[in-house]
Amino acid sequence: MRYKHTVTKDSVLVVDDDREIRTLLCDYLEQNGYRANAVPNGKAMWGALESSHVDLVVLDLMLPGEDGLALCRELRARMDTPVIMLTARGEEIDRIIGLEMGADDYLPKPFNPRELLARVKSVLRRSRSLPRNLQPEDARLIRFAGWTLDLALRQLTSSDGVVVPLGGAEYRLLRILLNHSNRVLSRDQIMELAKGRETDPFDRSIDAQVSRLRQRLRDDPREPAIIQTVRGEGYVLSARVEVVR
Numbered sequence: 001m002r003y004k005h006t007v008t009k010d011s012v013l014v015v016d017d018d019r020e021i022r023t024l025l026c027d028y029l030e031q032n033g034y035r036a037n038a039v040p041n042g043k044a045m046w047g048a049l050e051s052s053h054v055d056l057v058v059l060d061l062m063l064p065g066e067d068g069l070a071l072c073r074e075l076r077a078r079m080d081t082p083v084i085m086l087t088a089r090g091e092e093i094d095r096i097i098g099l100e101m102g103a104d105d106y107l108p109k110p111f112n113p114r115e116l117l118a119r120v121k122s123v124l125r126r127s128r129s130l131p132r133n134l135q136p137e138d139a140r141l142i143r144f145a146g147w148t149l150d151l152a153l154r155q156l157t158s159s160d161g162v163v164v165p166l167g168g169a170e171y172r173l174l175r176i177l178l179n180h181s182n183r184v185l186s187r188d189q190i191m192e193l194a195k196g197r198e199t200d201p202f203d204r205s206i207d208a209q210v211s212r213l214r215q216r217l218r219d220d221p222r223e224p225a226i227i228q229t230v231r232g233e234g235y236v237l238s239a240r241v242e243v244v245r
Contacts, residue, residue, distance in 0.1 A: 014038040016060040028113040042066040061087035141244040177237035186234040
């Protein structure tokens with residue numbers, strides 16, 4: 001008996017109040033191997049996300065009712081589905097705000113559908129290159145290399161009982177490294193994993209954040225034992241990690 005191999009197509013949800021754009025993008029995406037669905041507003045977007053699997057959302061900034069920025073922020077809080085934002089406004093501040101709300105990419109109107117297609121491919125490829133989160137979300141404490149991180153208090157304590165303060169970006173970077181301990185993370189992967197996790201923008205200089213975190217952990221920058229640099233690849237937290245629930 002011969003079995004037919006079925007290739008699962010990636011699903012893209014287009015959220016735009018312009019009927020012509022919805023039709024154009026759905027037709028173009030389907031012609032290029034994607035499953036595409038389109039809705040005109042946020043309420044319909046949530047309905048579509050609840051009723052079927054979506055691999056990526058193309059979200060217009062200027063929507064009736066709840067705008068795209070608010071929807072992107074809420075979407076990022078609920079799930080990790082990648083988002084590409086569209087807008088008729090191309091000002092730099094709009095792009096920055098969109099990215100800080102958790103969007104993975106940003107495309108001003110008018111645009112060539114081929115450019116959107118390239119960005120869809122790129123965002124999906126990037127999101128799938130991220131390593132799986134290894135730690136459960138219900139953890140209370142994480143112990144590593146003589147340190148204890150209290151997740152409720154966001155408090156780092158050394159083996160001799162000294163409490164070390166952490167800034168928001170430092171805490172977030174430490175959580176990312178702990179959640180993927182003993183796995184090399186590139187700078188781009190760290191930025192992707194940090195995106196949308198806090199309301200304040202993550203420091204764009206990963207190297208500077210690593211340097212400050214090493215100081216907090218008393219990790220010798222010349223020969224670091226906890227956060228090690230892998231030349232040409234990124235960083236790895238080299239320690240046994242114990243999760244306490």
